[in-house]
Amino acid sequence: MASRLHHRPWRDPRLLIGVLLVLGSTILGARLVAAADDTVRYWALDRAVAPGDSVSADDLVAVRVRLSSKVSDNYLPADEEFAEPLDALQWGERGAAGSLVERSSLQPKSSLGRSQLPLSVATGASPADLARGDLVDVWVGPGPGDESDDEAVRILQAVRIVETGDESASIGGSLAQTVLVDVADTQLQGSVVGTVASGHVTLVRVS
Known part of the structure; x- marks a missing residue:
């Protein structure tokens, strides 16, 4: 009697590979869904x-x-x-x-005591495109042509521009604009007000 061959499909390599691919896709999909749920x-x-x-x-x-x-x-x-x-x-x-x-x-x-400090800034002593919201350091020193050995000092750091005004003639005859900066009251000391009123103000924009 001829021996009878029995087909065993679970031993077919193609079937096993197909099962593994489906299983892998299912696991990957579950992980992607779980990751999305973490947001x-x-x-x-x-x-x-x-x-x-x-x-x-x-x-x-x-x-x-x-x-x-x-x-x-x-x-x-x-x-x-x-x-x-x-x-x-x-x-x-x-x-x-x-x-x-x-x-x-x-x-x-x-919680924040703040004030707006006006600065008289001569033409050329600030960025040409200075705008509301910019942060600037305020430096004060001798003006052009002043006979003084004093160096410019930074009196305010990273203060916000509230408003830039139109140019007008200053006391010295040169064009200047009034720039309002927002400062904390803790920064606004008497020496600061006196210094910006009597010195040459330069604004340096900071990032």
Whole structure:
């Protein structure tokens, strides 16, 4: 009697390879879904903001991101209550559109005593394209033609431009513009006011 051959499909290499491919695809898909579930909605900036600007709902947009546990506490989840109403908050630092909102960048208006200091800035003593929101260092020293060995000194660091005025004739006859800068009251000492009023002011934009 001829021996009868038995076909055993589970030993077919093609079947085994197919099963492994399906299994691998299933595992990969499960991992991708699990990774997507790890994302959390955080607040990001929908537009650029400058220090001292009031916080508005129009500034914010919710985005889904995945952050490590080491840095996640630094940012503000979209489902978390703000410490105060938005109209009682202001931005404490410059932020670019699309960047995540750090907790430290939101500051209560009531906690910050601030003033606007006017500076008379001669033509050529500031960037030509100086604009509201720019951060500048304020240097004061002898003006052009002054006979003095004194060196210019930086009296204010990284203060925000509130407004730039039109050019007008200064006391010395040269063109100058009045520039308003936002300063904390702790920075605004009597010596600062006297120095900017009597010296040649130069504004250096900082990043």
